[in-house]
Amino acid sequence: MYAIGVGKNKKEVLIAVENLKKEGILVETVEDSEELIQGLLSRKYEGVIRGTLSSSEVIPKLKEKIGRFYRASILKNPFTGQVFLLTPVGIDEIKDDFSDKLDIIKYSSEFIQAIGLIPKIGLLSAGRLSDVGRSLKIDESIENCEEILKKVKNSNELMNVQIEHRGILIEEYLKDGFNIIVADDGISGNLLFRVFALVFEIEGFGAIILNSEKVKFIDTSRSGDSKRYYNAVKFLKNGF
Template sequence: MKTIAIGVGKNKNITKALEIFKNRYPIDTKLIQTDDELVKSILDEDIDAVVRGSLPASGVIKEVKKYFPEISRATFVHGEEHEFLLTPVGIDEGTTIEDKLKIAINCGEFLRKLNKEPKIAILADGRKGDYGRSEKISKSIDESEQLTQLIKENTDFEVKNYYILIEQALNENCNVIIAPDGIIGNIIFRTLILVNSWPSCGAVTFGINGIYIDTSRDQSVEGYLRSLIFAYKLAKL
């Protein structure tokens, strides 16, 4: 039988979700109360998956990076209208073109494990025609074009630069959305998931041996339930 470790913090929606989950799926669960326990569970080969739940867990990724320095994350949005990975979502992630290239490759390989073909959208701080409006905007546009080219050169994934037009990327059913940096990615996440209630399964973590699903401390019961089901299905793969 599979074992999933779940972090329990102040938001008790996670325990309500866990009650529903355990009534549906035959699985052992381990409740985690601290960051240190969460890190130990991620590194424990006897635990099949870990879900952050509602723990603050601000130092978890930093600690796990001591063992797996190439960590990156992507939030898996999964609903009737849209299904895509949004990345980077950590405010200190995706700071260089090289970082975003690794993230793009991780996302594409992950989707292929799910028998889905990657269709990657690259975003920037402005439209192509906004070049020159500020140094920051021009730099972001340059980097988005470089990243698009690098993905073409290093993978066989479908990729297109949408610049700032995220709505076009979603309308054209892209299943990987790469934000200009982790701060913008985090804002997009909060707008779509926490404000507009788009269905998120949590953020899958790449670059580690096990399965770690990062979740928001502010999720609903339904949001946590999706993350638990997602972790369970990944553990069964």
């Protein structure tokens, strides 16, 4: 059985639950964030979806139990039809730009390998590589990505991943089938997610949790429609 949180906005969640039940997939709705997290960690549920419960309630409780983590949205590439991860998408998830991004690359690569794909990582920075000198912020962003690129390429732990830094050119990464896009920071990642998923309605499956615990939890936007909640449960069941 799976569980999905329900807050003030229930309509889209309940539509998703009914559609899943028609396929024989049992989903329980949970109105309390503590109960949802406890059900996840006790293995009462095979997997958990945040649904429409408030992020400010659920996410801190989850961090208390499993430690710090990052989130990566699972989206369908509009050019290739394959899934890719966009990360980080939590606006406050980057504390140290260098070390946090290395952790994100490690955990997202492990996830991509777990679902049977070869990690192909694109690092996003604040401008084209030729834009160095236009502003301090752009320079720092580009330099940081170049350092991360060198570190990953010299890492024995990440020797099987493909990684490139093409600056701000996200369209190139997607056209070339990169399956992990590492945003410049959590704010730009969140903005990209909202443009992709909520403005242009690119099909998505919610956001997985990236840390060493590998919990089966998918974070979903309260602004999502029933299809996203449906997709999130289906991904938990079939994807990992």
